Structure formats: structure tokens, C-alpha cells
Amino acid sequence: MLSEFLLSEMTRLGAQDALPLHRQLYEALRRAMLDGKLTAGERLPSSRDLAQDLNLSRNTVVAAINQLSVEGYLLSRVGSGTYVNDNVPRGHSGAVARHHARGAFGAAPGRLSVRGLALSTAFCATQLEVQPFTPGIADFSAFPLTLWQRLQNKHWRMTYPDMLDYNDSGGYAPLRRAIADYLRVFRSVQLEADQVIVTTGTQQSLELCARLLADHGDTVWVEDPAYWGAAKAFMATGLAIHPVPVDDEGIHPGTADDTHPPRLIYLTPSHQYPTGAVMSLPRRHQLLATARAHGAWVLEDDYDSEYRFSGPPISSLEGLDTDGRVLYMGTFSKVLYPGIKLGYLVVPKTLVAAFKQAHYDLNRPGQMPLQAALAEFIEMGHFSSALRRARQSYGERRQCLLEALKPVLAPAGSEGPFISGAEQGLHLCLRLPGQVDDQALARRIAQQGLTVRPLSAYCLERTDLRGLVIGYGYAPLTEIARCGPVLAAAVRQELEGARSA
Ligand SMILES: Cc1ncc(COP(=O)(O)O)c(C=O)c1O
Numbered sequence: 001m002l003s004e005f006l007l008s009e010m011t012r013l014g015a016q017d018a019l020p021l022h023r024q025l026y027e028a029l030r031r032a033m034l035d036g037k038l039t040a041g042e043r044l045p046s047s048r049d050l051a052q053d054l055n056l057s058r059n060t061v062v063a064a065i066n067q068l069s070v071e072g073y074l075l076s077r078v079g080s081g082t083y084v085n086d087n088v089p090r091g092h093s094g095a096v097a098r099h100h101a102r103g104a105f106g107a108a109p110g111r112l113s114v115r116g117l118a119l120s121t122a123f124c125a126t127q128l129e130v131q132p133f134t135p136g137i138a139d140f141s142a143f144p145l146t147l148w149q150r151l152q153n154k155h156w157r158m159t160y161p162d163m164l165d166y167n168d169s170g171g172y173a174p175l176r177r178a179i180a181d182y183l184r185v186f187r188s189v190q191l192e193a194d195q196v197i198v199t200t201g202t203q204q205s206l207e208l209c210a211r212l213l214a215d216h217g218d219t220v221w222v223e224d225p226a227y228w229g230a231a232k233a234f235m236a237t238g239l240a241i242h243p244v245p246v247d248d249e250g251i252h253p254g255t256a257d258d259t260h261p262p263r264l265i266y267l268t269p270s271h272q273y274p275t276g277a278v279m280s281l282p283r284r285h286q287l288l289a290t291a292r293a294h295g296a297w298v299l300e301d302d303y304d305s306e307y308r309f310s311g312p313p314i315s316s317l318e319g320l321d322t323d324g325r326v327l328y329m330g331t332f333s334k335v336l337y338p339g340i341k342l343g344y345l346v347v348p349k350t351l352v353a354a355f356k357q358a359h360y361d362l363n364r365p366g367q368m369p370l371q372a373a374l375a376e377f378i379e380m381g382h383f384s385s386a387l388r389r390a391r392q393s394y395g396e397r398r399q400c401l402l403e404a405l406k407p408v409l410a411p412a413g414s415e416g417p418f419i420s421g422a423e424q425g426l427h428l429c430l431r432l433p434g435q436v437d438d439q440a441l442a443r444r445i446a447q448q449g450l451t452v453r454p455l456s457a458y459c460l461e462r463t464d465l466r467g468l469v470i471g472y473g474y475a476p477l478t479e480i481a482r483c484g485p486v487l488a489a490a491v492r493q494e495l496e497g498a499r500s501a
Pocket of ligand 1 (some may be wrong): 036200201202203204227229263268273303330331332333338434448
């Protein structure tokens with residue numbers, strides 16, 4: 001019954017549109033849920049059975065199911081299969097379609113919207129506590145709090161009424177100058193201070209770009225695997241996410257499906273999140289040429305470039321841009337502390353006035369005393385010293401983790417586990433063979449009080465990647481030294497199990 005419905009929907013969609021098969025199946029399954037043919041709590045046939053019934057490859061089925069899970073329609077329960085989420089609105093296809101057409105995504109009162117459902121579903125299959133090795137988290141216990149309090153007090157004491165108002169000029173001018181000076185020297189960004197817009201962090205920078213540069217339903221190319229925060233920002237703004245695979249040279253525009261021309265391309269070229277790949281120079285030129293050919297804007301997220309431990313410095317992609325299509329964004333989350341909620345967006349000169357106006361109208365930016373304190377923190381050299389100390393300390397932690405993982409790596413030149421992305425940032429990626437269930441492994445490691453993230457959970461569409469994304473920024477060196485061998489032992493045990501299976 002279900003397979004008949006899915007087959008007829010796919011045939012209809014295939015005749016209408018040049019959709020790839022996984023997308024046709026995604027749409028057909030979504031329709032089955034919205035029309036009540038699959039009901040809340042119902043178990044989906046296994047991907048193997050679906051593939052057989054529909055005469056599709058298993059990868060196609062898994063890609064469709066993964067996308068529906070990411071968007072909150074389906075829930076996977078370990079060992080027992082995939083189920084329709086309880087929150088999926090049923091029998092509302094007409095209403096949902098009408099709301100989609102209006103761009104409102106409405107749903108019955110008391111229910112989440114379809115978009116709300118997607119946004120409120122955790123991206124990684126499980127939410128794990130922040131513990132040693134959680135990626136993306138810095139050690140903010142090292143932040144010079146006393147000095148920071150003194151600067152904040154000083155600027156609150158000096159505050160005059162204007163500083164308590166909203167700000168319509170893109171942020172506190174001395175802070176924008178300080179950011180511009182830093183980016184020009186250390187990241188080779190080509191800019192004037194006027195092009196810097198201070199935001200509440202990367203999330204807000206992304207939302208501004210999505211809202212101002214793309215319309216509802218436009219396509220954004222996103223790295224696969226991806227930073228979940230970016231994917232959610234694009235979902236929230238109603239863009240169609242088109243995953244583009246990443247390899248060891250970064251995002252590969254040559255493999256993108258040209259039937260989905262991008263309006264925006266989002267990438268992390270200095271240290272791909274989460275694989276850690278550094279985008280090669282030829283690939284950078286290829287990406288800029290592709291963006292030019294499509295008339296697309298490029299969103300460069302340079303989230304952890306402050307920490308580079310080995311290899312030559314990596315300049316920004318923006319520095320290679322000759323026609324003003326790259327928007328560059330950074331954050332103070334990783335160097336100061338995440339709760340500071342300050343980041344920056346560098347926009348091409350032609351967009352400055354539009355971005356300032358829209359930022360003011362949409363977000364009513366403020367926090368001038370905080371921005372003034374940060375400007376002084378940077379001008380007086382405290383930012384550089386904090387960075388120097390952090391680099392030293394994270395470098396030692398990284399080295400200690402690398403040593404602990406050495407015994408599980410394959411010998412150079414042979415197939416097997418290897419590490420990617422350890423030259424920069426606050427995390428590395430231990431890449432594992434395809435037969436390893438990295439999600440189960442991460443759960444087993446969590447039972448030992450350690451949090452790592454399974455690489456496959458960051459994938460939007462692809463099914464070939466396995467590994468562990470491991471942070472070394474959060475825990476002190478002594479903890480890394482204690483926990484590294486525990487982590488390595490769990491990985492070794494898993495590899496032995498996978499080999500003998
Ligand atoms: C790829 C990437 N971009 C940006 C951020 C941080 O963004 P925000 O400034 O919103 O804290 C993170 C945090 O983990 C990240 O991993």
C-alpha cells in the first residue's frame with residue numbers, strides 16, 4: 001500500500017520536474033505523512049525493504065530518510081527503526097500547501113509549524129552533554145575576567161545617553177576599526193572599517209545574508225557534511241539547501257548538481273567544519289569562478305582561523321575575490337567566550353548601506369558599552385595576549401590528543417583510520433572505515449563520560465562518511481592526558497569488533 005503510493009507520487013514528481021530520485025522519494029514520503037497515509041508514531045519499513053519495494057538503491061533511500069530526520073519529520077530510535085515524529089501535522093496537506101505558497105508555513109494552533117518542527121529537532125541524533133572532547137567549545141575559564149570586569153565598569157561609568165540607544169551605523173566605530181585592522185593584517189581580507197557590521201555572532205550574520213541576498217525558495221549550496229548552525233539559519237529563512245560534497249580539498253563545486261543553481265554558497269574554507277579540510281588554492285579559484293558563472297554570493301565562515309598550529313598560514317577566500325561577491329564572517333565566541341554574543345560580517349562596499357539599514361530595522365542592534373569595552377580590550381593588546389596564551393595552551397592539548405590517538409591510526413600510506421583537520425582550530429576529525437557505526441560508538445564513549453560527535457550525524461545527504469569529531473579546546477591538559485587513552489581504547493575495541501564482524 002505505502003510503496004504503491006510512494007511509487008505513484010514519485011512517477012508524478014519525476015514527470016513534472018527533473019528532481020533526483022532521493023528528492024522524489026523525500027517529497028513522496030513527506031506527502032504520505034502530511035496526507036495521513038503514514039501517521040504519527042508509525043514505524044517506517046526498513047531502508048532495505050523500501051529500496052527493494054521501490055527498486056531504488058539503498059543510498060537513495062537513506063539520503064531521503066536522513067533529510068526527513070534532519071527536518072524533524074522522522075525520528076530514529078536506536079535498534080528499533082525509524083518512526084514518524086509525533087509532531088508531524090496530519091491530514092493538513094491542503095492547508096500546508098496553501099501556507100507554503102504564502103510562505104507562512106502555518107499549522108493548527110498549539111502545533112509547531114513545519115519549519116518550527118525542523119528547527120526544534122536536534123541536528124545530531126542525540127544531544128550529549130558538554131564534557132571533555134566536545135567539539136566547538138573553547139576553554140573560557142582562561143578568559144581574563146578581572147580585567148574584563150574593569151573595562152566593562154569603566155565603560156558603563158563613562159556611558160552617555162547615546163551609548164544606551166540602538167545603533168544604526170553597523171556598530172561602535174572604534175570596534176569596527178579594530179576588527180578591520182586585525183582582518184587586514186592577519187586574514188588578508190580587503191576592507192575598510194566601514195564595511196564591518198558588528199552582529200550578535202555568526203548566526204545573526206548568516207541570517208542577515210540569507211534575508212538580504214536570497215528570496216524564499218532560492219537555493220543555497222551548503223557543504224556536506226555541514227555546520228548545523230548554518231543549515232538551521234538557512235532553513236529558518238526558507239531557503240532550499242543543496243548539499244555539495246566536501247573532500248580533502250574542501251567543498252567540491254564540480255560535483256554540485258547544476259539543476260540547482262545557487263543564489264548563495266556557504267563554506268568554511270580555512271578549516272572545514274567538521275572534517276577540518278583546508279580548501280586548496282585551485283579549488284578556491286574554481287569556487288569563485290562557479291559563483292561568478294551563477295551570479296551567486298559566497299558566504300565565508302572563518303570561525304576558528306585564530307588558531308593555526310602547523311603548516312603555512314591560510315588566508316581568507318575573500319582575499320582572492322576580485323569582483324566583490326564574498327561576504328566574510330567571524331566570531332568572538334572562540335577567542336573570548338560564547339556568551340559575549342559578538343561577531344562581525346564584512347560586506348562588499350556596494351552592500352554597506354542596505355545591510356546597515358536592514359540590520360537596524362530587523363535587529364535593533366545595541367550593546368554599545370560592551371562593544372566599547374571590547375574595542376579597548378583589542379586596542380590595548382589584551383586580545384593579542386589572550387590569543388597567544390590560548391594558542392599555546394590549545395597547541396599542547398592538541399598534541400596530547402594526537403599522541404593518545406596514534407595507536408589507533410593506520411600506518412602511513414595504508415587504508416584505515418586517519419586524522420583530518422588537526423592543523424587548525426579547536427577540533428580534529430578521526431576518520432573511520434565505512435563499516436564502523438560511528439553513532440553507536442559515540443554513544444558508547446558518552447557512557448564513559450566523554451563527548452565526541454559522530455561525523456555521519458553532520459551529513460546532509462551523503463552516507464559514506466564515518467568518524468569522530470573530537471574537540472580539544474574545552475578540557476585542561478591533565479584531563480586530555482587522562483581521557484585520551486580511554487577514548488583510544490573505545491575506538492580500538494570498535495575497530496576490532498568491526499573487523500571480526
Ligand atoms: C562553523 C562554525 N561557525 C560559527 C560558529 C560560532 O558561531 P557564533 O558566533 O554564532 O557563536 C561555530 C561554533 O561552533 C561553528 O562551528
